[in-house]
Amino acid sequence: xxxxxxxxxxxxxxxxxxxxxxxxxxxxxxxxxxxxxxxxxxxxxxxxxxxxxxxxxxxxxxxxxxxxxxxxxxxxxxxxxxxxxxxxxxxxxxxxxxxxxxxxxxxxxxxxxxxxxxxxxxxxxxxxxxxxxxxxxxxxxxxxxxxxxxxxxxxxxxxxxxxxxxxxxxxxxxxxxxxxxxxxxxxxxxxxxxxxxxxxxxxxxxxxxxxxxxxxxxxxxxxxxxxxxxxxxxxxxxxxxxxxxxxxxxxxxxxxxxxxxxxxxxxxxxxxxxxxxxxxxxxxxxxxxxxxxxxxxxxxxxxxxxxxxxxxxxxxxxxxxxxxxxxxxxxxxxxxxxxxxxxxxxxxxxxxxxxxxxxxxxxxxxxxxxxxxxxxxxxxxxxxxxxxxxxxxxxxxxxxxxxxxxxxxxxxxxxxxxxxxxxxxxxxxxxxxxxxxxxxxxxxxxxxxxxxxxxxxxxxxxxxxxxxxxxxxxxxxxxxxxxxxxxxxxxxxxxxxxxx
RNA sequence: GGUCGCGUGGCCGAGUGGCUAGGCAGUGGUCUGCAAAACCAUGUACAGCGGUUCGAAUCCGCUCGCGACCUCCA
Numbered sequence: 001x002x003x004x005x006x007x008x009x010x011x012x013x014x015x016x017x018x019x020x021x022x023x024x025x026x027x028x029x030x031x032x033x034x035x036x037x038x039x040x041x042x043x044x045x046x047x048x049x050x051x052x053x054x055x056x057x058x059x060x061x062x063x064x065x066x067x068x069x070x071x072x073x074x075x076x077x078x079x080x081x082x083x084x085x086x087x088x089x090x091x092x093x094x095x096x097x098x099x100x101x102x103x104x105x106x107x108x109x110x111x112x113x114x115x116x117x118x119x120x121x122x123x124x125x126x127x128x129x130x131x132x133x134x135x136x137x138x139x140x141x142x143x144x145x146x147x148x149x150x151x152x153x154x155x156x157x158x159x160x161x162x163x164x165x166x167x168x169x170x171x172x173x174x175x176x177x178x179x180x181x182x183x184x185x186x187x188x189x190x191x192x193x194x195x196x197x198x199x200x201x202x203x204x205x206x207x208x209x210x211x212x213x214x215x216x217x218x219x220x221x222x223x224x225x226x227x228x229x230x231x232x233x234x235x236x237x238x239x240x241x242x243x244x245x246x247x248x249x250x251x252x253x254x255x256x257x258x259x260x261x262x263x264x265x266x267x268x269x270x271x272x273x274x275x276x277x278x279x280x281x282x283x284x285x286x287x288x289x290x291x292x293x294x295x296x297x298x299x300x301x302x303x304x305x306x307x308x309x310x311x312x313x314x315x316x317x318x319x320x321x322x323x324x325x326x327x328x329x330x331x332x333x334x335x336x337x338x339x340x341x342x343x344x345x346x347x348x349x350x351x352x353x354x355x356x357x358x359x360x361x362x363x364x365x366x367x368x369x370x371x372x373x374x375x376x377x378x379x380x381x382x383x384x385x386x387x388x389x390x391x392x393x394x395x396x397x398x399x400x401x402x403x404x405x406x407x408x409x410x411x412x413x414x415x416x417x418x419x420x421x422x423x424x425x426x427x428x429x430x431x432x433x434x435x436x437x438x439x440x441x442x443x444x445x446x447x448x449x450x451x452x453x454x455x456x457x458x459x460x461x462x463x464x465x466x467x468x469x470x471x472x473x474x475x476x477x478x479x480x481x482x483x484x485x486x487x488x489x490x491x492x493x494x495x496x497x498x499x500x
Numbered sequence: 501g502g503u504c505g506c507g508u509g510g511c512c513g514a515g516u517g518g519c520u521a522g523g524c525a526g527u528g529g530u531c532u533g534c535a536a537a538a539c540c541a542u543g544u545a546c547a548g549c550g551g552u553u554c555g556a557a558u559c560c561g562c563u564c565g566c567g568a569c570c571u572c573c574a
Contacts (some may be wrong), residue, residue, distance in 0.1 A: 013504095033574075046574035076572075087572080173569075174503050200571065211567045224573095247574030257571090277574065278505090284566075289573050323523070324513060329567075330504080339524030346523080349538085382514095390514055393560095394522035399541095408539050457524045471533060478536080499539090 007243075008386045010251065010274040010326060011172055015386060018273065020242050026057050026064045027241035029233040031250055031272065032125070033105035034071040039113050040294040041317075041332070042287040046247045048318055048437075049277045049326040051119035053245070053387050055435050068122040068237050072103040073129050076226045086222065089211045099212050103129070113297055116314045118437050124236050126406040127229035132214045135223040136233045138265050139203050139216075147264035150191045153205035159198040162260055169260055172274060173252035176275040195241075200257055202227050221320075226254055229363055230493065242246050244271035246277055249286075266352030281331045282307060295332070308334045312341060315441045322389045322436055343397075346438060349498075350400040351428045353407050360420040366415035368402070373420060375399050376427045376464040388434065396431060399424065409426040459488070459495045 005018040020026050030050045031044055050068075057064050075087045085093075092099040114121075128135075139155050142148045147162045148155050163169040170176060205219035206212070213220045222229075233241065239262070246255060257273065262270040280287045289293045295305050303311030312320075320340035324330040375395050382391035403424070405411035414422075432438050458477060465473040478488050485500040 031574075036573090040574090043574045049574090176503080178562060198571085249569070249573055252569060254573095279568070279574075286568070286573090291573090319523095320512090331512075333512075333546075335524080339512060341524090343523045346538095388514080390523095391521070393541050394514065410540075455520080455564050466533080469533070472520070475534085479567080482536085490532070490535090491538070492531085497538095 005384050006386055007273055007275065009272075010248075010276045011271075016273070020062065021240070021272070024061070024063060026062045027237040027242065028054065028057070028064060028066050028243040028245065029237055029241060030066070030068045030122070030244075031227070031229060031246035031254070032068040032070050033106075033110055034075040034087060035103050035110060036091045037106060037289065038296055039106075039110045040287065040289055041297055041300060042247075042289075042294065044113060044117055044297055045280045045315075045321050045330065046277045047114060047119055048117055050245050050275075050320050051117075051437055052322070052389055052435065053243075053326075054120060054122075054273070055437055056383055059430065059435050065237065066122040067124045067126065069229060070107055070125060070127045071225070071228055072102075072107070072216070073099075074128050074223045074228060074434055076225060086210065092211055093209075100129075103127075114116050116297070117318055118314070118439050120437070125237065126232045128223065128232075129212075131228060131232050132223065133226050136203075136214075138227060138231045138234070138261065139218075139223070141200065141265045142261065145264055145267075147260075148202060149195065150218050153221065154193060154201055155203035155218055156194055156199045157202050157257065157260060157264065158194050158195065159200070159260065162264055166260075170256065171354065172259060173256045175252060175453060176255065200226065200253065202261065226257040229254070229461065230258050230265065230270070233258075234262065234266065238275040239266045239268045239270070241271055243273045243275060245275040246278070248276035251276060259312055275326075277326045278329045281329050284331060287332070288390075289470070307332075308337065312337045313441055315445055316341045316344050318436075318438060319347075322393055325386075325388060325390055327386075344438070347393075347396065347400060347432065348438070350403045351379055351432055354425055354428055356402045357403075357406065357421065357425075359416075359421045360413055362414045364414055364417050365420070366419050368411060368415040369417055369420050372399065372402055372416060372424055375402075376423060379427065379431060383435065392431065394434075396428070399428070407436065418447060455486075455497050459497065462488075463495065 006015050007018045008014070009016050030047075032047075033039055047068075054064060055068050072088055074085060076085065088099050088102055092100045095102065138150065139148065143150070143155065146158075147165075148157050150340075152155075158173060159169065199454050201224040203216060203218055203221055204224055205221040205475075210222070212222050214222060233244070244255070244258075244357065262268065282293055282295060285293050295307055297314070297317070299305040300317060301313065301322065303309070317340075320332075320337055321330065323340060323343070375398050379392045379395035379399075382388040382395060385391075402411060406413060406416075458481070462474045462477045465471075465477070481488060481497070487498050487500060489496050489498065
């Protein structure tokens with residue numbers, strides 16, 4: 001396989017060779033959360049997927065500017081983009097808080113969860129409310145270019161006019177313009193300020209009781225959803241940049257309208273490559289904030305949910321997500337999580353064994369040596385093929401077999417070279433920690449000297465008991481520790497332990 | 501109704517024309533005081549029907565089932 005990076009571009013629906021605009025640099029914008037409620041697991045999956053993409057781009061040596069926004073104004077309740085309440089504003093009113101208190105609370109929670117999942121921070125995390133001026137400028141520019149009109153203090157994007165001037169409105173989401181012009185859903189009628197049903201608000205005049213409001217040339221109001229991403233991506237990445245990402249439920253209308261705004265404002269398409277993650281399912285249905293079919297990460301960690309039998313740690317979840325491709329749906333089930341938990345431990349254990357290995361000398365490059373090097377190469381090839389983490393992971397597991405074989409001595413170090421062993425160590429380290437972003441979370445020895453000392457004492461006592469064939473005592477130690485979620489592992493070179 | 505996508509062995513999940521994906525579970529074995537852990541071995545899988553082809557899970561058509569989007573969502 002080739003060494004170049006291939007990505008699937010939602011815009012063309014094809015895999016394409018990735019070529020950044022500026023050699024060695026990548027600009028990537030990913031739509032972040034609207035902070036009006038706790039982040040749910042589906043959101044986390046998307047951000048983990050882009051975290052792996054970000055990490056892999058960096059691993060390849062690109063200098064990446066990763067921008068992920070916080071939407072803290074403009075996102076409206078309900079199906080309409082007029083006559084409805086801003087999500088943040090509503091939450092603030094209901095809980096008698098300042099809107100910014102709501103925003104701060106859920107932003108903090110989001111950050112904490114991203115940290116728990118060990119995602120890297122974006123390079124810039126701009127907020128919609130911090131970019132009102134940029135958004136007003138953009139509205140003005142779109143008006144000046146004739147692709148928007150004002151109506152009673154609100155400003156609407158003129159999709160019909162835009163579609164006539166730019167043939168590709170609807171390209172990303174596969175919409176046909178004529179269909180968009182005909183309103184099909186009964187509950188969306190009577191939006192009489194708009195000229196066409198497909199038009200959307202880019203500036204919204206605030207009702208008197210609306211809490212979030214800013215001065216503008218048209219009214220005291222607030223910016224429409226979609227606009228913040230156009231304005232902030234332009235500000236930090238330029239009129240055109242390399243990668244734009246998000247969940248595929250954002251394709252329409254959000255991303256389609258984002259493109260329209262950027263083109264309508266600056267006459268250039270925002271991103272060369274559009275990457276969309278697929279949805280996390282639970283019980284075969286989309287995990288969704290709005291219809292309640294969702295589980296929070298906290299519930300998943302604690303096991304406090306009717307959908308699961310026990311808790312699963314953040315890294316088990318991350319591993320679970322890595323096992324499916326970012327463009328595929330993933331169905332969350334208890335059995336699948338249990339399988340992921342065991343798989344994760346197997347991988348991490350093998351890595352520990354590997355990193356402790358010393359080549360005894362007597363090196364040679366035999367079939368095993370070639371096999372290992374081929375697998376290492378294949379793992380990279382898989383990542384180069386549209387970030388195929390599950391396939392790369394499969395290659396790693398094939399290498400786990402080799403590692404265990406060497407450890408178990410039915411494969412011989414005499415068949416591999418020291419440089420191959422080193423390459424294998426580097427491969428595992430790079431993939432597990434740098435690319436997949438996994439952490440060692442249940443290490444037996446984790447720098448806790450007291451615990452290590454105590455465990456060593458217990459293991460010694462049990463060894464004495466066993467040497468004296470005092471099975472009652474040795475089994476009591478083993479079984480009691482097991483109840484405390486500490487597993488003893490009797491191996492050829494003595495006993496080790498691991499906390500589950 | 502429109503647009504798009506999916507259907508892979510007990511479960512999860514890659515694969516897009518010929519070559520064992522992988523994980524988990526199961527089964528047999530090695531190890532063990534017995535276990536656990538670990539290791540080894542082990543699977544007539546590709547929704548159905550038709551077509552193209554020397555060859556189809558993979559391409560085409562139809563049927564059935566499921567899902568997403570169609571101005572709330574990652």
